[in-house]
Amino acid sequence: MSLKKFEILEMIAKGGMAEVYKAKTTGLQGFEKEVCVKKILPHLTEDDSFVNMFVNEAKLAATLNYANVVQVHDLCVSAGGEYFIVMEYVNGKDLSDVIRAAQLAGREVPADIAVYIAREVCKGLFYAHSKTDPSGANLNIIHRDISPHNVLVSFMGEVKITDFGIAKASSIMNKTAVGILKGKYGYMSPEQARGQPLDHRSDIFNTGIVLYELLVGERCFAGSSDFSTLNLMRNAEVTPPTKINRSVPPEVEAIVLKALSKERGDRYQDALALEGALADWAKKANSVATATELARFMRELFAQAEEREKAGSTGVLALSSVVGPAPKSEAEVARHQINPLAGAEGRRPQGRGRPGGPGARQASRHQGRALAGRSPGRGPRPRGAGGGGGAADPGARARAGP
């Protein structure tokens, strides 16, 4: 497959909304640049109201130019009427991949690394929330879908938010009878779960969800049905992180819970305030992680994942250390772990970064979703459990406290 200006190299993922490809642009004298091309699925672009909103939002997103936001380069329409967003290619993984890889390796995402990632997300959000038009009026940009899937981490330790504006456009296609977004169960602020108007503090709530899931390795909102999950989100009912992972520093837990306040007036009022609180903790606890440490963590984690793949392991052994006795087969792992929401979400079963083509990716993402659900009956992990507390582990200091 090729587009006029781009050569498609490989499919990264396919979901309910788009197909994502790695591609390259070519130019004068052998000029080449890797890009990411997102092809909006045709059933969405049949709807004029979707297309209008999508184009407007993509234009707005293209004005965002900041280190912590995936740069949108172009919006194209093919002769056949297919819509493509061309954006910066991030050589890395999304946070759902990171959380899953850590679980499969029986490791935790160290608190200082999780906090660093959340701080970078906050910086990207603050930039977007503060973006003004040429007359100086705030553009009121809200992401609306900050979730582990929409935060990319490169192997160089960069953290980038993707899909600004996409959620707004997709919302008009996905309204259920009660007027809320289908497929976003688990990643909505209380006001979003109630179908109420949003402001930038909705993104702050969702950043709290992302940090929560990085710290505990489990879904923040995962009821036994869509309905119960929706209720948990509407009431911002969360299990405190330390109840699941005792190694989460209490000060970080307090910050997460404040970000996850039901009333937006009780949350951090802007992304920089949340970033500042996390920065203060990191300094006080002598746990300031850097991009270099994040890069090292990413390389370690995904080298381990590659080793497992080479060895043909499904991660069952590693999993057993997290959730109890090892089930006999991968199918049993899925049954054992599956969160009803994982299936009900119906979003992009595919994952990425797994050699062997889209089929293999599909299995990978499916397993990832399942693993990300709350493990029924799982008690708190003892301090340092999960294999992440070795001397070389940058989180060891963080877990040991200030």
Ligand SMILES: Nc1ncnc2c1ncn2[C@@H]1O[C@H](COP(=O)(O)OP(=O)(O)OP(=O)(O)O)[C@@H](O)[C@H]1O
């Ligand atoms: N700019 C990019 N560079 C590299 N990989 C990307 C890029 N954008 C997206 N991806 C990868 O493609 C995957 C699928 O992206 P996509 O946005 O279609 O779905 P999603 O983020 O999982 O769900 P959502 O519909 O909520 O955005 C991402 O999770 C990420 O792994």
Ligand SMILES: [Mg+2]
């Ligand atoms: Mg996305």
